[in-house]
Each structure stands twice: as structure tokens, then as C-alpha cells.
Amino acid sequence: MDLHCPILPTDNDTVRLGHGSGGAMTQRLLTDYIQPLFNNTWISQAHDSATLPWNTDRLVFTTDSFVVTPLFFPGGNIGELAVYGTVNDLAMAGAEPKFLSCGLILEEGLPMVTLKRVLQSMAKAAQSTGVMLVTGDTKVVERGKGDGIYINTSGVGQQISQWPIEPGRICRGDVILLSGDIGRHGIAVMASREGLEFESNLTSDCAPLNRAVAELIQAGVEIHCLRDLTRGGLATALVELAESCGKTFSLDESRIPVSEAVEGACEILGLDPLYVANEGRFVAFVPESSSKLATSILRGTVAGSLCEIIGRVGDGDHPQVALKNSLGCDRLLQRLPGEQLPRIC
Amino acid sequence: MDLHCPILPTDNDTVRLGHGSGGAMTQRLLTDYIQPLFNNTWISQAHDSATLPWNTDRLVFTTDSFVVTPLFFPGGNIGELAVYGTVNDLAMAGAEPKFLSCGLILEEGLPMVTLKRVLQSMAKAAQSTGVMLVTGDTKVVERGKGDGIYINTSGVGQQISQWPIEPGRICRGDVILLSGDIGRHGIAVMASREGLEFESNLTSDCAPLNRAVAELIQAGVEIHCLRDLTRGGLATALVELAESCGKTFSLDESRIPVSEAVEGACEILGLDPLYVANEGRFVAFVPESSSKLATSILRGTVAGSLCEIIGRVGDGDHPQVALKNSLGCDRLLQRLPGEQLPRIC
Structure with a gap:
């Protein structure tokens, strides 16, 4: 499916911003350099x-570094993002987030008040999600070798779903739910970075x-797969x-919620909302029989109040995503x- | 005991290189900003x-970021360091290292061959220590916002010692073992950075x-505490x-192994080897009754071949470390x- 990856990393090449995009170039880095x-x-x-x-348990382990600018x-800051990002990766595997680590890379000259504000946000975010930050590390680099604060968080969670939640369990006929409107994170960061002002x-x-996710699991919804939408968008x-499950997905563009503000900003900036980053949105694959229950549960949650059924897993054996406009x-x-918007998270 | 911390962080202050030293300034950052x-x-x-x-088990979790330059x-590179550093932190808690995460922050323009060499070293180091790298993340920052490669590794291990290995278990009369000669990592990095050449x-x-550590545990040595010597040195x-255990340690300077090369370099550079960073050395606190067995086991290992008894835990209730010259x-x-040598690990 990587039909349009014009820049392949080779040994003569150098790292480019696109290698951190979460898209095709990141994927190549993974398949060509890391997986072997x-x-x-x-x-x-x-x-x-x-x-x-x-032992008899399932432990879920994940890591993410955050380099967002500004x-x-x-609607947020790097501290919240660093907690929610890792908590969300654990949740997407059907795990209850339990423990978090925090690795700080600080640039010499960073105002202490900035550090304090970021740490306060992390503490608040950790408390609100019920995860405990239990171990950490701080490094400082010289001026011009960093950009204020980079944060790595790694997380350990305990699987609470009875079955694995993973791409391999996606089935023909599954309904694809989207938890809310897309593109707000990417546009908000970009607007703030470029000093753009939109009406709303x-x-x-x-x-x-x-x-x-915990509510879905507790209600007995048979979740096949979950994925949060971050870099690279929906x-x-x-x-x-x-590609992971080798199946065809059919989406109905009219069912994908995009706020007017994002729509307008994307038009001005020449961006496609489908590719703009999110940091609080996810897709869920559930069997048809569970879709009504799942939708109604999600609509009752803060994170899923704008939930919509946006498509289905079709009969095709070809790994592709078809969007009907x-x-x-x-x-x-x-x-x-x-790369679309570098350093979005 | 923080008698000589001349620079205290306040809200009007900015982050300085010393906050990443692992010494008194790092400690203040922890007690004043993070612990509350x-x-x-x-x-x-x-x-x-x-x-x-x-559940019925003990899980050990740790994190470290690596920003070493060059x-x-x-004797090593940032990739090995990133694996060994985290593996060692797990080992120091009496745990068998099991799983590792890897968060890369790459600077735009880094040659792909450099990345490849670092990743190859990480893979080799992971294999040699029996730990599995199971999850990762890559971010790319613009030129001038990083320094080639920064790596975070977090680690999960399973406690294999029957009792906790921690400062609180240090007892009066405990013997203090040092696993080998000190200061080689700090001097090697500094020499390489500054282009210094020493005779050896x-x-x-x-x-x-x-x-x-596993050999000590398997032989039934009653280890009270372990600590690897990194930033800030022995x-x-x-x-x-x-300070953690509130006890007095007495050390015999003549028993602390320092190679002639390190001794000579420290004299030229005006450094005290006791404060120079290490990345493959640790101290062990064991009861007198176990000290002979522990020494003989360690001397039979690669990492502990130069092991020495360097001191004892005294009767005093005052948390201090006295070095007899x-x-x-x-x-x-x-x-x-x-800060002595910034970005040593």
C-alpha cells in the first residue's frame, strides 16, 4: 500500500522531518531499520x-517522546500531552494505565517557572487519569541543543479486556466508530505556532x-480493535x-465529524482534515451487534460525546481504505x- | 547534608547544566519541584x-534518557549506554531485566548510517543482557534543536531477590564492596570530546x-543494597x-581502585576521580558474614573482576561518608x- 512514499531512507540519506511524521517515512524507518x-x-x-x-497476567508497555512546539x-500543553498520549496508548490495548515514567530533556536557560507549569500539568493529568508517575530522570543539554523541554513518558498497564484488542481481530462486517470530530489538535498547534487567528x-x-475505553469494556462491548488518532490523522x-489486518474498510465521508473551524482552517492552509493530528480521538472496531450499545456508551462519555459510525469493514481481501465522498x-x-506539521506532539 | 549547594533553583531562575549533573542541583530539582x-x-x-x-509479584520500572556527546x-556509544544504563538500574533493585522501550529524538540531518550503527549497538547490547526491546517511538526535530540522537529507554524487570534491595536495608557493620576501578567512563568521554590524548x-x-547481580542472588548472598555509579561518581x-539510610559510612581511600590512566588524567584536568562518572560500576552493601562469598563471586564475573572491599557502615547515626586518606x-x-562534565550519559 506504500504507493506514494517518494523518499525512501537509504544509508546515504539523512534523517528528515518526515521520518517523525508518523506516516510513510516513519513506517519505512521501522520496517527497514528497526524491525530487522x-x-x-x-x-x-x-x-x-x-x-x-x-505470569498469569497481561502487562501492556508503551513509550512516547513529546517534542511539541510551542x-x-x-487547549493544552506538552505536560498534559505527555501524560494523555501514553495513557491513551495503554487504553488502546484494552489496558488500565497504572504506572508512568517521566524522562525530561531540558535545555539550559529554560525558565524554572515554565518547567514548574509543565510539571503541574503533568501531575494534574496523572491524577485525573488515575495513573501514578513513579520513576523519572532529568538531563540538561546546552542552549541550542534542545528546545525548552522534551518529555518521554513510558507507561505500564494491566489488560482489563478479557480478549486481546488488536488489528488481527478485526472482522468482516465490523462497524467502525470514530469518537469525535477530527483535526482540532493539529490546527490548534499550527495556529498557535504561526500566530494565525481564526474566528472561533x-x-x-x-x-x-x-x-x-473502560466503560466500553465494563459494559461487555466486544471490542475488536482500538486505535488513537495522532500524527498522520484518521x-x-x-x-x-x-494493512495490519489485510482487510478493506469503507468509509462515508459525510459521517466524519469535522468542526467548522477546522474545516475553514484546513481550506485556508491547504490541508486535508483526514491527515491532521489529533490527541484525544480514537476509532473502535466492533461487531455490528455491539455497535448500538458502543455508540450509546461513548456518547455518554466526555471523550466520545460526538461519536459517529463512520464506516464498515468490507468483504474485500485487499488491504485498502475507500472513502465515499x-x-x-x-x-x-x-x-x-x-511531513505535514512537524513537532505536533 | 547539602552543605555545599551554592545554586538553589528558584522560580526566577533558569535551568542550568548543573541541574542535570546527578549531584546537589539535580537533587534540589527533585525535592523542590518534582516530589511535592x-x-x-x-x-x-x-x-x-x-x-x-x-499481583503476587514485584515489578521493577525505571527510565533514563541519554544525551551523551560525542x-x-x-569503549562504547550512546546505543550501548542506553541499554546498559536501564538494565543496570533494574539490576540494582535485584530485578531481572525483561523488557525495554526505546524513544528516539533525532535531529534532522543525522546521517542514516550513524542511526544504523547506534541501533545495531542497541540490538547487540539488548541481546547480550537478555532483555527484549518491545516498544518504541521516533520523533524528529529541526536542525539546531537537538544534537544528533537523544535516546530514552525505560525498562521493566521482575524482582528475583527474595527480599527488597534498597537503602533502608543498609545495616551497621555492613561491608561496602566496589565492583571495580572508577572514573574510566567520564575520562574516556571527556578525552574524546576535547581531543585529548593520554598515554594509555x-x-x-x-x-x-x-x-x-544475578550471580550474587543465586549464590544466596544477602544483599542489603546496590547502587550503580553514574553521574556524580562514587x-x-x-x-x-x-542520607537515605541515615547512617555513617567509613571508606578507606587506599582500597578504592583507580587506574593509573584515570589518576593521571584527573591530575592534569584537576578532577577528583571520586566524582567522575562511571557506567559499569556499582557498590554493594552486604553483611560481614557474606562479604567473603560476595567478593569471590564478583571477582569471577567480567563486571566485578577488580572488586574490592572499600569500607564499612559505622555505628554513627549521622548520615555522612568519611574517607580516610x-x-x-x-x-x-x-x-x-x-556540574563537572556535562552530558556524560
Whole structure:
């Protein structure tokens, strides 16, 4: 499916911003450089987290570094993002987030008050999601070798779903739910970075997803797969999943919620909302029989109040994502090829 | 005991290189900024890792970011360091390292061959220590916002010692073992960074410590506490431990192994080897009755072949570390006050 990856990394090449896009170039880095070296079940699965055996239990382990710029943006900051991002990766594997680590890389000259504000946000975010930050590390680099604060968080969670929640369980006929409107995080960060002002007060969708997932599990919804939409947006996430499970997804563009503000900003900036980053949105694959229950539960949660059924898993054996637009035409989606908005998370 | 911390962080202050030294300024950052916000047993303990309840089991969780410059130095590189550093933190809690995460922050323009070499070293180091790298993340920052490669590794291990190995278990009369000669990592990195040439081929001590610890545990040595010597060197590690357990340590300077090369380099550079960083050395606190067995086991391992008994835990209730020099005079050690060699790991 990587039809449109014009820039392949080779040994003569250098790292480019697109390698951090979460799209096709990141994927190539993973398949060409990392997977051959770290050859184990979990790295090969290329999930956002690893579900590991731990005696009779299942432990979920994940990591993410956060390099967003600016550090503070409408609706959030790097501290919240660092907690929610990792909590969400655990939740997407059907795990209850339990423990978090925090690795800080600070740039010399960063005002202490900035650090304090970021740490306060992390503490508040950790408390609100019920995860405990239990271990950490701080490094400082010289001026001009960093950009204020970079944060790595890694997380450990305990699988609470009775079955694994993973791309391999996606079935023909599954309904695809989207938890809310897309593109707000990417546009909010970009607007803040570029000093753009839009009519409405557009804020990031940055939010924790673990409560919504826990409610689905507790209600007995048979979740086949979950994926949060981050770098690369809805389109990239769905293409990745279609490739992982080898199935065809059909989406109805008119059912995908996009706020007027995001729509307008995307038009001005020449962006496609389907590829714009989110930090508090996810897709869920559930059997038809559970879709009504799942939708009604999600609509009752903060994170899923705008939940919509946006498509279905079709009968085709070809891994592809087809989007039907308002004219009834199908457009095949691809991963984000290069970089759209660098340092969005 | 923080008698000599001339620079205290205040809200009007900015982050300085010393905040990443592992010494007194790092400690202040922890006690003044981080511990009040993340108020739980594990953060309060200020260990290098957290030992967490997991059903009937004990799970050990730790994190470290690596920003060493240059990326390649005599005896190692950032990739090995990133694996061994986290593996060692797990080992120091009496845990068998099981799973590792890897968060890369790459600077735009980094040659792909450099990335490849670093990843190859990580893979080799992971294999040699028996740990599995199971999850990862890659971010790319613009030129001038990083320095080639920064790596975070977090680790999950399973406690294999029957009792906790922690500062609180240090007892009066305990013997203090040092696993080998000190200061090679710091001097090797500094020499390489500054283009200094010494007569001998001085290489970093960068090495995994988990096998040596596992051998001690399997032989039934009653280990009370372990600590690997990293930033801040032997002196800072021992002062931290003395403060944690509230006891007095007496060291015999003549028993502390320092290679001629390190001794000579330190004289030229005006450094004290007691404060120079190590990446493959640790101290062990064991009861007198176990000290002979522990020494003989360690001397049979690669990491502990130069093991020496360097001191004892005394009767005093005052948390201090007294070093008896060759003239028989006692000198009280303190934490490294500011920064000695930035970005050593």
C-alpha cells in the first residue's frame, strides 16, 4: 500500500522531518531499520504498545517522546500531552494505565517557572487519569541543543479486556466508530505556532481516553480493535490498520465529524482534515451487534460525546481504505507520505 | 547534608547544566519541584527505579534518557549506554531485566548510517543482557534543536531477590564492596570530546551489571543494597545512600581502585576521580558474614573482576561518608555540587 512514499531512507540519506511524521517515512524507518534488528513478536506487530505475558497476567508497555512546539497551545500543553498520549496508548490495548515514567530533556536557560507549569500539568493529568508517575530522570543539554523541554513518558498497564484488542481481530462486517470530530489538535498547534487567528476559539482535542475505553469494556462491548488518532490523522491510522489486518474498510465521508473551524482552517492552509493530528480521538472496531450499545456508551462519555459510525469493514481481501465522498465517488486513502506539521506532539 | 549547594533553583531562575549533573542541583530539582507534585511512595524514595506490586509479584520500572556527546567514544556509544544504563538500574533493585522501550529524538540531518550503527549497538547490547526491546517511538526535530540522537529507554524487570534491595536495608557493620576501578567512563568521554590524548588506551567502563547481580542472588548472598555509579561518581552515590539510610559510612581511600590512566588524567584536568562518572560500576552493601562469598563471586564475573572491599557502615547515626586518606585523615564527602562534565550519559 506504500504507493506514494517518494523518499525512501537509504544509508546515504539523512534523517528528515518526515521520518517523525508518523506516516510513510516513519513506517519505512521501522520496517527497514528497526524491525530487522529487534526481531521479536512485539516489534513486528508495530503496535503503539506491547502486550506482554507476566505470569498469569497481561502487562501492556508503551513509550512516547513529546517534542511539541510551542510548549503551550490552545487547549493544552506538552505536560498534559505527555501524560494523555501514553495513557491513551495503554487504553488502546484494552489496558488500565497504572504506572508512568517521566524522562525530561531540558535545555539550559529554560525558565524554572515554565518547567514548574509543565510539571503541574503533568501531575494534574496523572491524577485525573488515575495513573501514578513513579520513576523519572532529568538531563540538561546546552542552549541550542534542545528546545525548552522534551518529555518521554513510558507507561505500564494491566489488560482489563478479557480478549486481546488488536488489528488481527478485526472482522468482516465490523462497524467502525470514530469518537469525535477530527483535526482540532493539529490546527490548534499550527495556529498557535504561526500566530494565525481564526474566528472561533479553536482548541486542541488533547484528552485522556482510558475512561471511555473502560466503560466500553465494563459494559461487555466486544471490542475488536482500538486505535488513537495522532500524527498522520484518521487516514494514516486506518491505512495502518487495514494493512495490519489485510482487510478493506469503507468509509462515508459525510459521517466524519469535522468542526467548522477546522474545516475553514484546513481550506485556508491547504490541508486535508483526514491527515491532521489529533490527541484525544480514537476509532473502535466492533461487531455490528455491539455497535448500538458502543455508540450509546461513548456518547455518554466526555471523550466520545460526538461519536459517529463512520464506516464498515468490507468483504474485500485487499488491504485498502475507500472513502465515499458526497458525490458518491470512492477515493482510496494512503498514509501521510512525508511531513505535514512537524513537532505536533 | 547539602552543605555545599551554592545554586538553589528558584522560580526566577533558569535551568542550568548543573541541574542535570546527578549531584546537589539535580537533587534540589527533585525535592523542590518534582516530589511535592508527584507525591507517592516511589517518587519519595528517589531510587533509580520503582519496585511496584503486581499481583503476587514485584515489578521493577525505571527510565533514563541519554544525551551523551560525542555519540561514539572509546569503549562504547550512546546505543550501548542506553541499554546498559536501564538494565543496570533494574539490576540494582535485584530485578531481572525483561523488557525495554526505546524513544528516539533525532535531529534532522543525522546521517542514516550513524542511526544504523547506534541501533545495531542497541540490538547487540539488548541481546547480550537478555532483555527484549518491545516498544518504541521516533520523533524528529529541526536542525539546531537537538544534537544528533537523544535516546530514552525505560525498562521493566521482575524482582528475583527474595527480599527488597534498597537503602533502608543498609545495616551497621555492613561491608561496602566496589565492583571495580572508577572514573574510566567520564575520562574516556571527556578525552574524546576535547581531543585529548593520554598515554594509555583509556576506554569507558560502560558494561551491563545484571549477570553479576544475578550471580550474587543465586549464590544466596544477602544483599542489603546496590547502587550503580553514574553521574556524580562514587562520592555522590555514597552520600545519597548515607542520607537515605541515615547512617555513617567509613571508606578507606587506599582500597578504592583507580587506574593509573584515570589518576593521571584527573591530575592534569584537576578532577577528583571520586566524582567522575562511571557506567559499569556499582557498590554493594552486604553483611560481614557474606562479604567473603560476595567478593569471590564478583571477582569471577567480567563486571566485578577488580572488586574490592572499600569500607564499612559505622555505628554513627549521622548520615555522612568519611574517607580516610593515606595520611590517616578523615575527609567528609559531599554530593557533586554543580556540574563537572556535562552530558556524560
